[in-house]
Amino acid sequence: MKGFAMLEIGKVGWIDTERPSAGPYDAIVRPLAVAPCTSDIHTVWEGALGDRKNMVLGHEAVGVIEEIGSEVKDFKPGDKVIVPAITPDWRSMEAQDGMPMHSNGMLSGWKFSNFKSGVFAEFFHVNDADMNLALLPKGMPLEQAVMLSDMATTGIQGAEMANIKTGSTVAVIGIGPVGLMAVAGASILGAGRLIAIGSRKVCVDLALEYGASEIVDYRKGGLVEQVLEKTKGKGVDSVIIAGGDKNTISDAVKIVKPGGTVSNVNYYGTGDTLPIPRIEWGSGMSHKDIRGGLTTGGRLRMERMADLCTYGRIKPEKMVTHVFEGFDKMEEALILMKEKPRDLIKPVVLL
Ligand code: NDP
Ligand code: ZN
Structure with a gap:
């Protein structure tokens, strides 16, 4: 499958990579909307996390479930879901200690485009689907929902801390x-x-x-x-x-x-x-x-972010200044995020 990746520090490009498969608790998701993040820019062009070779970028997505593992209870193929940027290992001592974002190591709850392939691909893997995905509320626009994966949870966490x-x-x-x-x-x-x-x-x-x-x-x-x-x-x-x-x-x-x-x-x-x-x-x-702090991820956090939208407390879709259509536009959207023209707040790619 195709993915848009960090090839090495300072270099991005399209790669062919293996389609992921789901373990018993996991899901395979096809993206419907994705957004690049300033963090992707730090990662690629500043080499902030160290070198990463051919790592698919992106950690903000809304998608549709293609496949689930045998133990996933609350989701089924065809469900549309909000995917958090941070997908912790909920069976970890750090999660028990109130630090799911650091499950199994500092910053290790942040897996997409850090430790494993991100969401700028035809399909991506989500660990512990029942604990990390949230159903997309009926009628919620994709541009709004994709702002919850990272922007809403991170900014609001800044306020909470x-x-x-x-x-x-x-x-x-x-x-x-x-x-x-x-x-x-x-x-x-x-x-x-x-x-x-x-x-x-x-x-x-x-x-x-x-x-x-x-x-x-x-x-x-x-x-x-x-x-x-x-x-x-x-x-x-x-x-x-x-x-x-x-x-x-x-x-x-x-x-x-x-x-x-x-x-x-x-x-x-x-x-x-x-x-x-x-x-x-x-x-x-x-x-x-x-x-x-690194933002909190997981299902409950995403459901709460969605409620903030549903009940009119936040309107994150207003931040979406540039909308692209089609898989091939991921590159353009990422470069736009790097260049930050003065009329940009946030780009979104609809697929
Ligand atoms: P942007 O680049 O879109 O916004 C940065 C803002 O900082 C702009 O308003 C800019 O002003 C302002 N700014 C730039 N330089 C200065 C300065 N010297 N003094 C004061 N203000 C300045 O970034 P994002 O909103 O996309 O992301 C913000 C940060 O959050 C990034 O570092 C990103 O990587 C990080 N992040 C962290 C996460 C976490 O979990 N902790 C998750 C997601 C992102 P101007 O109006 O002039 O452009
Ligand atoms: Zn981010």
């Missing part, structure tokens, strides 16, 4: 699709003042629609100075990092109050260390909590 208290002040650094979902999540979780930081107009407009109370353009002056000025030098209660470069974590520590929380979902693709500013971190005694 940020210790947001009702009415507290939150800054979201980066308002690409992940940051936009973080804005929506922070709004649902009760942020009062909600400062969104980005520059592209399409993203700014949607951030305001999703609940941002104001915008800081980091290209028009220092991010730290602008946020501190807005908050009369006090800083914010929580910062969610969903974009930026390796200095962004330093910016976040500088704008968060003592006792506040920095919640990172950004993927740092290069470098050995990240800078934490000593003075602003209170020489180690500031009670400024720095957290970072």
Whole structure:
């Protein structure tokens, strides 16, 4: 079967690879809609995960089940499903310990386009189908559903990790699709003042629609100075990092109050260390909590993300600025994600 793959660091292309088969608890899925992720860009062009040879890319998909293993109880061939980017091994000690995304090793719940072939293929394999797939709700548009695999769950997780208290002040650094979902999540979780930081107009407009109370353009002056000025030098209660470069974590520590929380979902693709500013971190005694996480995957999480759409709490389909049709367009969509033209938020490929 055909798949669009990372050939080596810095190189992508089409490959012929073996069609996967299902073990007793697994499913084989044919994609109906897929989306490239900024993480694919870090993986290929920054070599962030190390070299990968001929690994099919993609971890955001909605699809139709083609085949199931003998022990799969809740799904059958023909069912349309939302596939999470993270498909943990639920029979693992890490999952028992509340860390399914790190089941059997750090980041190992993230299998697609990391440890095994991803979803940019004619068919792909899903481990533990009953625990990792969610039925596509009747009538849910594919463009909306495919935003749940990764963008909604990741952005909202950024908000969940940020210790947001009702009415507290939150800054979201980066308002690409992940940051936009973080804005929506922070709004649902009760942020009062909600400062969104980005520059592209399409993203700014949607951030305001999703609940941002104001915008800081980091290209028009220092991010730290602008946020501190807005908050009369006090800083914010929580910062969610969903974009930026390796200095962004330093910016976040500088704008968060003592006792506040920095919640990172950004993927740092290069470098050995990240800078934490000593003075602003209170020489180690500031009670400024720095957290970072890979998003939660699995069925329940996807069902909850779907409910957020069904009951009108989030509208992630508004982030889809570019829709392609046909398998061959996966390449174009991925390259678009790499180049990030100013009118792009997120591309989707319908199959
Ligand atoms: P985008 O590239 O679409 O958005 C990045 C945002 O960061 C943009 O708003 C951009 O602003 C802003 N930005 C860029 N540089 C700076 C800077 N120096 N200071 C402040 N803001 C800056 O990314 P995505 O939304 O697609 O993804 C965000 C991150 O999340 C990526 O690193 C991705 O790999 C990661 N990710 C993590 C996951 C997880 O599980 N933890 C899962 C999925 C993704 P501008 O408006 O100027 O473009
Ligand atoms: Zn991703």
